Amino acid sequence: MKRIYISAALLILTAIGCHMALDRMESAVLDMTEYAQAITEQINHERFDQTESEIQKIERLWQREKNLFRIINGARQCDELETSLNRVRIFVLQKEKSPEALSELSDFILSAQRILRSQRPGLINLL
Amino acid sequence: MFISLWRTFFLYVFVSVALRFMGKRQIGELQPSELVTTIMISNIAAVPIENTESPLINALLAVILLACMEVLFSALALKSRSFRGFAMGHARCVIRDGMLDEKELRSLRWSLDDLMELLRTNGIFDIDEVLFAIVETNGSLSTYPKHRFRPVDNGALNISLDGCEAPPMLIISDGNVDFAALNYCRRDKKWLDKVLASEGLKVSDIFAMSCDRDGKYKIFKKEKR
The missing domain is CATH 3.30.240.20 (bsu07140 like domains)
Incomplete structure (x- = not known):
């Protein structure tokens, strides 16, 4: 009987743990996307005074959450996102309205959302 | 993470149903769900070993899920006859x-x-x-x-044997005394020491010693190297 209770408890804990991890990842991706969109907006309007602080916000967030991302998604997807973030940083700090900077930002947003999309429990992912 | 949990759950149910559908020819000794769990756990555990880029947590969670589901399903089968019939089939x-x-x-x-x-x-x-x-x-x-x-047994021949029916146990194995087995034979260390003294042996000289509850024992000495 004890084993049944332990199994039920483990299942519930696993489900709660997964839910919390997914929630945290979702919130991190949403924040990163929001900051990246803000940077895109600023580059489009050539207002470069805020871009550095926005990119720092993304980097801080990534440093805080990257271990969770690595544990859940594996190294490859996280390395892609990290590379993309570094490229964004280089282009953004040039403080020029360049198509490369905008393209890198768009790539970064897509990479972050792809990670989240791959973990969402849905029929497409399930199949 | 959630995806691997859901996938494991669906695969478990799917493979169990498939195995039940295939029938008893495919099964030997294990119940269908036990066989599925064994197959799946061994395969899931092999993936992160082969592919170091694959996160270990997915495999760990999947194995936890399978083990817990197996315990819960067997408990459910114990309680419900119809579920037992569905999951394990009938004789x-x-x-x-x-x-x-x-x-x-x-x-x-x-x-x-x-x-x-x-x-x-x-x-x-x-x-x-x-x-x-x-x-x-x-x-x-x-x-x-x-x-x-049918083979003739003692009951059919009205033969009554004196002494107890409990099987003998190994009380010394490779020079080590198994006190639980000694206790099972209703003997103690004093008895063992006395027996060994009468045989002129030490515990370390004995490879195996069996004994039953009547105190009948058999000693196999260690070979001298």
Whole structure:
């Protein structure tokens, strides 16, 4: 009987743990996307005074959450996102309205959302 | 993470149903759900070993889920007869009152050769000796021989044996005393020391020593190197 209770408890804990991890990842991706969109907006309007602080916000967030991302998604997807973030940083700090900077930002947003999309429990992912 | 949990759950149910559908030919000794769990756990555990880029947590969670589901499903099967029937199937009688049930054999997709093979593994070489043969849910065959082919036992011959019926146990194994076994034999260390002293041996000289509850013992000494 004890084993049944332990199994039920483990299942519930696993489900709660997964839910919390997914929630945290979702919130991190949403924040990163929001900051990246803000940077895109600023580059489009050539207002470069805020871009550095926005990119720092993304980097801080990534440093805080990257271990969770690595544990859940594996190294490859996280390395892609990290590379993309570094490229964004280089282009953004040039403080020029360049198509490369905008393209890198768009790539970064897509990479972050792809990670989240791959973990969402849905029929497409399930199949 | 959630995805691997859901996938594991669906695969577990899917493979269990597939195995039940395939029938008892595919199963040996294990119940269908136990077999599925064993197969899946071994495969899931192999993936992160092979592919170091794959996160270990997915495999760990999947194994936890499978183990817990197996415990819960077996508990459910214990409580509910209908669930047990669904998950594990029912025992099938292939020889009834000494007559072969062809319909059951066909539904199990067993040939006569398969049946004879399993009868032989039960020590029966003539199908005429069997009164009942039942294919258990784990795919093994249980047989009940006809009266005239049943072995004679002490009860039938009214033979009563003196002494206890408990089997002997190894109380010394490779120079180490098993005190639980000694206790089972209702003996103590003092008795053992006395016996060894009478044999002129030390515990370290003994490779194996068995003993029963009547105190009858057998000693196998270690070979001298």
